[in-house]
Amino acid sequence: YHRASAYRAAAGVRFLYDHYFKVQAFGRENIPATGRVLIVANHSGYLPLDGALLAYSILSNPYAPRVPRAMIERLFTGIPYIGSFLSEIGAVTGQTQNCLDMLKQEEAVIVFPEGIRGTSKGFINRYQLQRFGNGFMDIAIDTNTPIVPVGIVGCEEALPMFGNAKGMAKRFGLPYFPITVPFAIPTRVSLNFGEPLHFEGPIHSEDDLEAKVNVVKAKIRQLISDAQHKHGVR
Numbered sequence: 270y271h272r273a274s275a276y277r278a279a280a281g282v283r284f285l286y287d288h289y290f291k292v293q294a295f296g297r298e299n300i301p302a303t304g305r306v307l308i309v310a311n312h313s314g315y316l317p318l319d320g321a322l323l324a325y326s327i328l329s330n331p332y333a334p335r336v337p338r339a340m341i342e343r344l345f346t347g348i349p350y351i352g353s354f355l356s357e358i359g360a361v362t363g364q365t366q367n368c369l370d371m372l373k374q375e376e377a378v379i380v381f382p383e384g385i386r387g388t389s390k391g392f393i394n395r396y397q398l399q400r401f402g403n404g405f406m407d408i409a410i411d412t413n414t415p416i417v418p419v420g421i422v423g424c425e426e427a428l429p430m431f432g433n434a435k436g437m438a439k440r441f442g443l444p445y446f447p448i449t450v451p452f453a454i455p456t457r458v459s460l461n462f463g464e465p466l467h468f469e470g471p472i473h474s475e476d477d478l479e480a481k482v483n484v485v486k487a488k489i490r491q492l493i494s495d496a497q498h499k500h501g502v503r
Contacts, residue, residue, distance in 0.1 A: 296462035302333030310419035312387030314428035420492025423458030
């Protein structure tokens with residue numbers, strides 16, 4: 270990971286952010302200026318477009334810019350050029366220890382709890398949140414880390430998935446092979462940051478943990494809805 274590389278990459282993402290997708294970000298004042306924090310968002314698209322736009326929004330935050338790190342699916346690390354690029358700018362595979370190490374360094378860490386379940390869903394299911402993994406909540410409680418929920422609107426339309434070519438997926442050893450457009454469609458993207466959420470232990474059961482995860486999920490669902498109504502329901 271090279272911080273300088275992250276800034277160079279930001280220069281390229283800036284055009285996409287400002288002009289191609291004309292991103293509007295709401296609530297960036299909710300991102301803590303310092304200290305560890307988990308940025309938890311909904312996920313979509315066969316390329317990590319949502320992660321790139323979200324990271325740039327945090328980096329260019331007028332209230333308190335930060336260089337975020339991102340947890341990504343192993344799938345993306347195996348894509349030629351993209352995998353090495355993501356690694357160089359600080360993205361790491363979504364393993365618990367990787368996240369703990371970054372939080373110990375007081376980093377802002379982007380997490381997509383839907384994982385591949387989010388990126389592989391069809392366009393017909395856009396904005397229908399898939400099952401959230403519970404790991405981020407365990408980490409947040411164990412490390413006393415606040416969670417900033419984010420609702421992302423627009424990336425579902427930019428990289429729509431119309432189907433899954435299962436034969437091709439099997440041939441290339443991938444969890445899915447998207448039937449989609451060859452390039453990102455220039456749709457308007459909105460990022461809606463909520464207020465930090467704080468959770469305390471102890472966790473007495475899996476149901477207790479799941480209930481806390483569902484609080485975050487419900488908040489993200491509301492942030493998505495609010496962003497949709499700002500620009501018309503999608």
